[in-house]
Amino acid sequence: MKRKEKVKDKKIKEKKHMAKEKKSMLLKTGLLVVVAAIVCFLIVPLFKSLNFGLDLQGGFEILYEVSPIDGSKMTKDKLNATYKSMLKRIDTLGVSEPEITLEGNDKIRVKLAGVTNKDEARETLSTVATLTFRDSEDNLLMSSDVLEAGGARLTTDANGRPAVSLAVKDKDTFYKVTNAVKDYENNIIAIWLDYNEMTDSYASEGSMCGTSESNCISSATVSEGFASDVIIQGNFTEEEASNLVDLINSGSLPAKLTEISSKTVGASFGDATLTMTMYAGIAGILAIIILLIGIYNFAGIISAVSILLYTLFVFAAFWLIGGVLTLPGIAALILGIGMAVDANVLTYSRIKEELLKGRSLETAFKNGSKASFGTILDANLTTLLVAIIMFYLGESSVKGFATMLIINIIVTMVTMVFITRILMKMFVKTKYFDNKLNLFIGVHEENINKTDKKPTYNYLGLSKFFAAFSLVVILASVVMFAFKGMNLGIDFQAGSDITLATTEVSEKDLRSDLKELKLDEVSIDITSSETDIRVSDELKEDEINKVESYFLDKYNASVDIGVVSNVVKQDLIKNAIFSIVISLIGIILYITFRFKFSYGISSVICLVHDALMMVASVILLRVEVNSMFIAAVLAIIGYSINNTIVVFDRVRENLRKKDKENLNKEELKDVVNISIKETMARSIYTSLTTLLPVIALLVMGSREILTFNVAMIVGLIAGTYSSLLLAGWLYVFFASKKKNNNKKKKVVKEVSEKTIKGIND
Incomplete structure (x- = not known):
């Protein structure tokens, strides 16, 4: 009888143990399901909050070869200065997440996702940075010609705070201008980087000089004429002063930007x-x-x-x-x-x-x-x-x-x-x-x-x-x-790639279009969703606009164009x-x-x-x-x-x-x-x-x-x-x-x- 009871007790314990194991397993499975559900709930909004590149939302990409106009050797410091100048320029385009990267020793690649006006972007990016000295009425007093090229450097003021020193090249002109300004009722000299006559004004931006919100990078009161090097001082941190050095040097550096490839995505x-x-x-x-x-x-x-x-x-x-x-x-x-x-x-x-x-x-x-x-x-x-x-x-x-x-x-x-x-x-x-x-x-x-x-x-x-x-x-x-070679894309051969968002075209018509546009055809590929045309011509800015307008008018289709040079x-x-x-x-x-x-x-x-x-x-x-x-x-x-x-x-x-x-x-x-x-x-x-x-x-x-x-x-x-x-x-x-x-x-x-x-x- 006792033996049967022991067996019975053992079975009861086993059942309880199994029930406990099952309960533990079910609870942990439930936890696993909850975790999976939470993750699924979070993935979509997190994905949507990411910054998408131009190939996923449309935009404009351009690769520049950078070279000094004066024929001097391109150095890493000069390239970095140009890079930082372009960063400041991009801010004016209103692009939320621009990408600008250095490639090699003499190239800068810019990606502007979501940009709609390519011409404005090109002009803003490629114009040489201009440093000017102006009075409080925005009259031009001097250009960067009076300064040594790349002569801005990091220093400290009399109190040991970070400041910027400018090396003056044309001391006579600098003295004449500063000596005249000291007698002005509002004896202010403002230093501007890429001054825009339509939007910039000291009257409205004087209090913002030296901030990212203004093209005015500094202003100072002139009490006497002088011809020595200039010290720009203010409440700078060392990083802010260093950035200002880069901006000024990039403004005074006559860097030439040559477009060697570009790509637009609608x-x-x-x-x-x-x-x-x-x-x-x-x-x-x-x-x-x-x-x-x-x-x-x-x-x-x-x-x-x-x-x-x-x-x-x-x-x-x-x-x-x-x-x-x-x-x-x-x-x-x-x-x-x-x-x-x-x-x-x-x-x-x-x-x-x-x-x-x-x-x-x-x-x-x-x-x-x-x-x-x-x-x-x-x-x-x-x-x-x-x-x-x-x-x-x-x-x-x-x-x-x-x-x-x-x-x-x-x-x-x-x-x-x-x-x-x-x-x-x-x-x-x-x-x-x-x-x-x-x-x-x-x-x-x-x-x-x-x-x-x-x-x-x-x-x-x-x-x-x-x-x-x-x-x-x-x-x-x-x-x-040996007989046909490789089907090299635009990345591996100089030329231009034209993509039309339509398949309602024929190769015969496209060849006629290319002849009219005076473009040399390399290949035409009509897929199930779009048409790809490759030409050997390296299209310039005006030619790109002409091709885009032509195909848009004729086929009512959006056009993407990529250009690659031999250098790339x-x-x-x-x-x-x-x-x-x-x-x-x-x-x-x-x-x-x-x-x-x-x-x-x-x-x-x-x-x-x-x-x-x-x-x-x-x-x-x-x-x-x-x-x-x-x-x-x-x-x-x-x-x-x-x-x-x-x-x-x-x-x-x-x-x-x-x-x-x-x-x-x-x-x-x-x-x-x-x-x-x-x-x-x-x-x-x-x-x-x-x-x-x-x-x-x-x-x-x-x-x-x-x-x-x-x-x-x-x-x-x-x-x-x-x-x-x-x-x-x-x-x-x-x-x-x-x-x-x-x-x-x-x-x-x-x-x-x-x-x-x-x-x-």
Whole structure:
């Protein structure tokens, strides 16, 4: 009787315990749902609060080459002075979030999103900064000719406060003017930068001199004539005084601005692009979430919440740094989501391996998280290396792509590694899933502790087939290139790109239009949504206005025009090659440091293979090659090395379990085949989660990133099989060759030690 009661009590306790576990699980699931709902609620308004670039809201972009009129050498200080002068000028255009960046040693790029009057913007930006001295009635007294060029410098007044010193060149004129002003009823001299006769007046702006609200940068009372250097003093901070020095020097510097490229995007183009890309992004994220839940069940739901948090944090980080979101930036974000999921896939794969060995869920979670962290860190650091190189060496659109990619990688480490693990641990601790492993992460109980009696498939045997396939594709592209060349975009050849927001045209009519406009046609491409015309002419400002008016009047369609000169083309090609070479060198050094040289050289050969396959694809498919193609190649270099590191990390781990010093070539192949088998599922899942958003961008996104999407898809496919098959094949080749060389050296050394002259020679 007592025994039955004990059994009964035990069952009651078990039921209570199970009920407690279930309650804990339901509460935490409810919390997860609430977090997901809050994140979804916040993402949209946060996204809308971001600053959008001109490709997403329309606007005007122009690249200037800066050179001093007096023929002197352009220095960094002179370029910075011109840059700061242009910043002040842009304020007068009323653009909320202008972008102005220095490129190289003699170029300034200006992006004005939302600007409608291009002619006013051009005139405001390119007119040489003018410094003038005026009286209180706004009469011109002197120009900057009386000052030494670039002669303003930071100093202190008699009380030790920050002030500005002006070096006077024409002392006679300066004395005559100041001596005359001292006798004025209102003996004031105001110094103006870019004085505007229509809007500027000392009467209304005298009290604002020296502030950002006025073009009057200083005013002073003159009590006597003088010819010495001028000290401008006031309640300046050191930063304000330093800025004033830059402004004055830029005003007195006769810098010449030569327009070498320009681009206009109509508001309708920008709105349509933003809408299409946004829908593509949502579709891509949903596809990833569905795939993860289908593969990992409840753990997939945790990943889905992590993805939402990840997206929110990326937007928040971009908002905090005041970044301007562009089309390449959105492409990097969507690509980054696919890459970020890799951190979860790696961890889940390790946890499943531990569970299949018979470990408890809690132990499997601890071991799996620990085992995957090093691989995740290595993979993200190599991608970060490539992103940093892109940022420093890339031009405008590539730099925007790199900025978002860097943010993605940092947020990945925070969200997809630490936060996901916190959420996972929270549910593991409930004990609810201890006997529900299939529900939690897709592990069937019948597979636990099950010995795989099947021999490991010879994956390396497929390497030669894939290598031959790649060789055929690359050779075919070489033949195509010999006959037709590459379909170079405007970024890689001087000329102008004219885009019409209509397809109600014919090539015959357009050729007639170009003849009438006296433009040399390069190509005409009529797509499903717009018409792209490329001409070899580098259109000037008046020609751009003429072309815009012509097509608007004839076809009632908005027109976007981009212009690129030979200078830009040469710089872009040089930077593209330099970026790729530096990326490859950085990667081989990192992998050699973290692994061994045989791993590093194998990885770089695979990366070169991936890049060549991408080049081959755009040649064969006749896709336009532009600056975003370079971003795609660099992104694949970072992504593909991510995959390769995962495989090599497993090879290294499996080698540690053996006497690696005595492994022959066949034994080395076995280790690599086992490693490929163990990482195969992870590599396929990761490639799918990255491919899905890119395919969504290709199908639903803007034509502006068509090249990027096509190149990325080819690169992802090539990168997957090169990381899994070609990298291992190359590693076996180099590692076994090194062992053979070491054996030969050892034999020679032993013989020389045993040979003694005069005794046994």
